[in-house]
Amino acid sequence: MKVYLLLGLFVVALLPSLSESRIVSKCELKDKLGEEINLPKKLKSHNDEILSIIICEILRRSNGNTSLVNVDGIRHPLATAQPTTERSEPETNKTMAAPSVSSRKKQRAPSRKSPDSQESLNDMENRFDEEQMQQDDERMSKEGSSDEDRSSYQQDPNKITLWSLGYYGVFQLRDSHFCDSGYRWSRNLCQKSCSDFTDDDITDDIECFIDSNYHWFLFRTLSHECFNDRKTFLHDCS
16 A cells, blocks of 8 residues: 555656656647748748748757757766756757758848848848857857966866757757856857756747747758658648
């Protein structure tokens, strides 16, 4: 009897953490992203294909898992530094390779445009500042961002912070650029703790994903698989 009681308490204790993650379907992503991605009139006829490619690339990276965390490099448990919110994020040992780099021109552009914009598809693709993200990825830590700090690291090996890069949530947003995990230096473009991107509410994930124009980076670096499926990928979504 005591064994069953203990098992019951164990399951109840797990329920809160289990409720914080879920699998987001491609049809849910179509509905939610379709409301946020505004295309110029001349591109409206390609709306479904563009959405298909972006959503296909999202699911290739995360399978729609809202609590997924992938890490490149080596990370030890945090001792003093903590993410900016109280809840700690889940972490896996799985390493995910960074998306391939496109040879097309990269530049920064405003986050959103009016539907009456005369932008071309190439203009839309170039909205995301890929070079800045790559520079952020290469930075070691909060302390290791200057020549003086790097020199002090060489004098005191105990201060060395191993390079790592984390990818969080359904959109696999990087902790070098989009959010602060507490593990490394971050631009924190979206002013969020990375743990905010690992719960079952993807509202803030979408806001960061769209406002940063990261969806256009996924479109620009599309895979052959997603390109080939662009006409049929969302056919079973009403």
